Amino acid sequence: MYPMLLELTHFPDFQKGLFKDAVASDTLAMLREVKQQTDCRYVAHVGHPEPRPGSDVVDENVSLLMTYPVSWMLRYLAKDYYKIDPVMQGMNLFPPRADAPGTIRNLSADTTLSLTVKRYLKDGERRGLGNLHLAICATNAFGFRGITLLSFDVAEGDQSEFIDHRRKLLSVASARIHNALHGTRNPALAAIVANLLTKREIDCLFWAANGKTDGEIGEILNIARWTVVTYLQNAKNKLGCSNRTSTVATALALGVIDIPTVAKAYL
Template sequence: MLIEIRQQLGCLHLTHLGYADQTVTKAGPIPDIAVLTTLPTTWALRYSAKNYYKVDPLMRTITLSGEISPIRGTVRDLGQDALAGGDSATFQRDRERRGLGNLFLGVNSSNSYGFRGLTEFTFQVEPAEQRLFTERIRKRLVAIASRIHTALHGSRNPALAAAAAKLLTKREIDCLYWAANGKTDGEIGEILDIARWTVVTYLQNAKNKLGCANRTAAVVTALALGVIEMPVISHRF
């Protein structure tokens, strides 16, 4: 879906972050963040090696209170952070040198339950034309960001997810998570250091508790509710 939108919009890359916290304070813990992106793997590896999440304005919206207004449809030029110099400027220059664009626009979105998300669109636009370009495309970006967030998190309800999570044990949630990541029963057993048939039992229990017909439905339900996240890049990545 992201690749299709990228082609239609004519942008270089899209990245969507989903996070359930309604308020994030500077003193609070950094949450795990569900990330979908069209950025190349080579950049993801460099990003990790350089610990760029500390200065990436997209990630800073998660870790710092008030970095971006939580109002749905807010559009911000994320590259403006580079004007302050320092590590932010280094990060921005590195992105530009590696062909990831020179205009980075972030758009806030949320579903009807308050589950928030943030989408970044990257473009290559002549500096003198960036302001006019942003104004011209603003409404379209807001609509597309809402479409992406709805497709990925439209049914996410933090309150319902918390209630559903209480029905499941930690091991059942762990098994659902790794099943969502495409792991087989045997692979999940190796990861969690438990027997394969124990994994089968945990997934069977989770299926019954969530009222699902099979394990696939249980995984989808857990993802839809937000009991487990999509494949995650966390702050520890």
């Protein structure tokens, strides 16, 4: 029903990817600092390529970073929660003209959410994710937007005061995460560059960024190995790069393809 590739970066089980130790350890250290500073239980972050007001369809390709435990990660996938998770539904989570960076929405007390979403949040609460879920809007310097979700355990009567006292801290934490993950994403420039590339060239760059060989990319895309080589060569020439590594790095920096992730679930 929803053809998509959910890219799941799960930091409790973080493994080495394309960027090896440096980026992995830096990102993990940042998340640990955010958790300590905000005293939250868990962190999740989604980058949304463009707003989809009024849409109830999940983006075709979505990158989700989370620090939730393995048990919840497996339940999330098994229950198809990505279909109803409000954070996955895009920037329409925030009302028009109220999506400025730092805008906080208390999902736990939101009476406008559907019964299905409320049950989803309650399921997470029963499994130790916390009883207070705050969605925070973030935007980088180029207008690329995302949502950070921080979960807490706070007595129901104290939640409003808790949010008011920590509003600036939470907004700064969200901005830090978003810019660390998507600070170079430039939607306008990415659209221009993407128009220079064919879909197959972008597909090959995506899988190359995820560490696949030419042969493996060919098997995934059901094309010949030498066709993959040709697509990557064409992309290299169009982006003005000298080799495969710089081509992938350039595509990542421009936001033509997303940052490689650890685990992938094909849904």
